Amino acid sequence: MLSPVIEQALNDQIAMECKASFVYLAMANWCEQEGLGGCAEFLYEHSDEERMHMLKLVKYLNGVDGKAIIPNVSLEQQSWSDIRSLLEEVYEHEKKVTKSIHELVAVSQEQKDFRTLNFLQWYVDEQLEEEILVKDILDQVKLIGNGPQSLYYINKELEKRANAPEEEEEEA
Ligand SMILES: [Fe+2]
Ligand SMILES: [Fe+2]
Known part of the structure; x- marks a missing residue:
C-alpha cells in the first residue's frame, strides 16, 4: 500500500523534473536565438533528459498503484542576460x-517504503553525475575567461558536451 505522503512527495518531484525540462527548453531556445548553437544543442538534450526523469517517476508511481499528476508549468523567464549567468x-x-531527491530518500526511509527507496537510488546517482557535469562546464567557462572570443569558446565547449557519447545507463 502506497502511503499518501510518498505519493505526494513523488508528485512534487514529478513537478520539479517537469519544470527543469521546460526551463532548460526555454534556455535552449534563447541560446539558439542568440546564435549559440552549441549551447542550444546541449540544453535541448538536457531538457530531454529531465523529461525522461519525469516520465520514469510517472510510470513508477502509476505502477505502484499511485496516481501521477502531470503538472501545469509556468515559466518566469524566456531570456537571459548572458550565457555565464x-x-x-x-x-x-x-x-x-x-536536495529534493535526498529529502525524498529520507521520507521513504521514515515511511519504511523500501521499494521507493530502492527506486530513488538511480536518481541519487544521476544527480551526482549532473552536478559534476555542470560544475565541470562552469570551471571550463572560468578558464576561458572574458576575452573577446570567449563566447565562441564557450559555445564550442558545450557543443562538444552535447555530442559526447552517452555514458552507459543501468536502465533506459
Ligand atoms: Fe538535472
Ligand atoms: Fe532531473
Whole structure:
C-alpha cells in the first residue's frame, strides 16, 4: 500500500523534473536565438533528459498503484542576460533538485517504503553525475575567461558536451 505522503512527495518531484525540462527548453531556445548553437544543442538534450526523469517517476508511481499528476508549468523567464549567468542558474537548479531527491530518500526511509527507496537510488546517482557535469562546464567557462572570443569558446565547449557519447545507463 502506497502511503499518501510518498505519493505526494513523488508528485512534487514529478513537478520539479517537469519544470527543469521546460526551463532548460526555454534556455535552449534563447541560446539558439542568440546564435549559440552549441549551447542550444546541449540544453535541448538536457531538457530531454529531465523529461525522461519525469516520465520514469510517472510510470513508477502509476505502477505502484499511485496516481501521477502531470503538472501545469509556468515559466518566469524566456531570456537571459548572458550565457555565464544562465549556466550558473543551471548549476543552482541541479543543486536544488539534488536536495529534493535526498529529502525524498529520507521520507521513504521514515515511511519504511523500501521499494521507493530502492527506486530513488538511480536518481541519487544521476544527480551526482549532473552536478559534476555542470560544475565541470562552469570551471571550463572560468578558464576561458572574458576575452573577446570567449563566447565562441564557450559555445564550442558545450557543443562538444552535447555530442559526447552517452555514458552507459543501468536502465533506459
Ligand atoms: Fe532531473
Ligand atoms: Fe538535472
